[in-house]
Amino acid sequence: MHKTLSGKTILLIIGGGIAAYKCLDLIRRLRERGAQVRCVMTSAAEQFVTPLAVGALTADTVFTDLFDRQDEHDVGHIRLAREADLIVVAPATADLMAKMAHGLASDLASTVLMAASSPVLVAPAMNPAMWTHPATRRNRDTLSGDGIAFVGPNAGEMAESGEAGEGRMAEPLEIVAAVVRLLDDRPKPLAGRTVIVTSGPTHEPIDPVRYIANRSSGKQGHAIAAALADLGATVRLVSGPVQVADPPGVDVIAVESAREMHDAVHQLLPADAAIFAAAVADYRPASEADEKIKKQAGGIDAIALAENPDILASVGNHATQRPRLVIGFAAETQELAENARAKLARKGADFIIANDVSHDSGIGGAGGVMGGDRNRVTLVSKDDADRWPEMDKAEVAVRIADLVARHLQTLTT
Incomplete structure (x- = not known):
């Protein structure tokens, strides 16, 4: 601490x-x-x-x-x-x-x-x-x-x-x-810097009462936003639906779907750095029913899915407004570093923060990493994979904020 x-x-x-x-x-x-x-x-x-x-x-x-x-x-x-x-x-x-x-x-x-x-x-x-x-x-x-x-x-x-x-x-x-x-009278190494952070899940509507989502709580993304603000950054937090409080001193843009998150992030460019901690749904129903789909004997017809925009890749590979530092997250259940490194190249990111979300990871108590208060991540770059010890998500966030400050400082010296 x-x-x-x-x-x-x-x-x-x-x-x-x-x-x-x-x-x-x-x-x-x-x-x-x-x-x-x-x-x-x-x-x-x-x-x-x-x-x-x-x-x-x-x-x-x-x-x-x-x-x-x-x-x-x-x-x-x-x-x-x-x-x-x-x-x-x-x-x-x-x-x-x-x-x-x-x-x-x-x-x-x-x-x-x-x-x-x-x-x-x-x-x-x-x-x-x-x-x-x-x-x-x-x-x-x-x-x-x-x-x-x-x-x-x-x-x-x-x-x-x-x-x-x-x-x-x-x-x-x-x-x-x-x-x-x-x-806190420490130096503020991120003063004058603007950082975009995404957090939480996205909800992809099936009908007026149902949606496709995942188990993300937003705790890690919100903690990152708070840690960046503590170092003096102007933080724009694009958050899906969460039950955690808005971090103090942070501008929060609330969204529901992956497409809304994509549009909100692009409207906030340019920025010095972007951290994509949100667990964005890869797919959405191809069409949303206007009325609640009634339960039917024998089940319902298959729901056709359409691919959502890839927010991390669209920013990491942006031709004119790519931030100087782009960090993505990878929630994996197997081959953590290997899958993260493949994602790093594909998405155009500088770092991928991979965390094990498998049920047997032993992290975060009964709820696991998703929804829990603790995390154990591996910081993956093109040349290295640095496994951090298990710690509170607030401590993970402090380490990530320090990484952002050091990296941006290196880029300007």
Whole structure:
């Protein structure tokens, strides 16, 4: 794990919402990256997670009381505010956002925020009706105008049964990515570069309710887009239908079919690099039925298939607008390097990243690579095949982003 936050102190203010449980994972993720994490909890937050659990993960005192005699003998709330490189408020409830917007200082959390001189990142979490309420929108606008950064909220299912919409707190890794963007003072080797990334599956319609697809989750492609953005690239992510959140700081173009993805990619040219991580359907039904095809005894007639456009080959062999670096993916079940090298020449790519998606690969848990969180890839070039160890897809993405930065730098020197 890259220690991108080494030497940084994060003050995490945990608000009172069911999403507070995600902060346990958030603390772990921040510490993995080298950050020191200190925590302030509101009294409401203690109804969802305990200071004991939070303190065990931070290995530090958890602060809860504005009038604690031991902590406040040296004006502890001022010290907490000023010793932090960044303050993260997660979950930021409607009540906590209102206090921030109106300058209230009625408890330790709001008092620390009033005394803050460091940047503040807010991760809202609340019921969709509360998030869309005019008062909350006004408070958000006020906070944005005051220079407060936001991550999320996302759309999806709520804790309440039957409730869905925009209001879910951003996932821990999304918040970490936002923290890194705000605090990471490393050089940005991809600043000024534009990179196209494709991700996810494509859906090829059979009739209004059925389609041909594959098992791609989009996790690897989206992680690559996020890692490239962390290195300063302008990233255009062309995504098929996925259930993963859009990477922060990335321009996302949502598509359904292979033909839509092909057209979107070509409209984004020229670019410095293009990475084709999407699992594009090779074929589509030759014609789409206008009405749902009814189940029939003895089955239905064969579905005629037509070949989809080859997006990687069309860009890798482009006569006038080929990016300086083209990377493709190959999902293989056998003869990994051999099949990838053949694809490399055929598609006009500089590198092929091959991964074993066979059921017995032993990667990614029960779901395997497709849908799992881990991957083991082989980086194939014209002259070499470098097998990387199994790792988290986010780590694979970091390695790929570093490869892009090094390769583009070589091309300009």
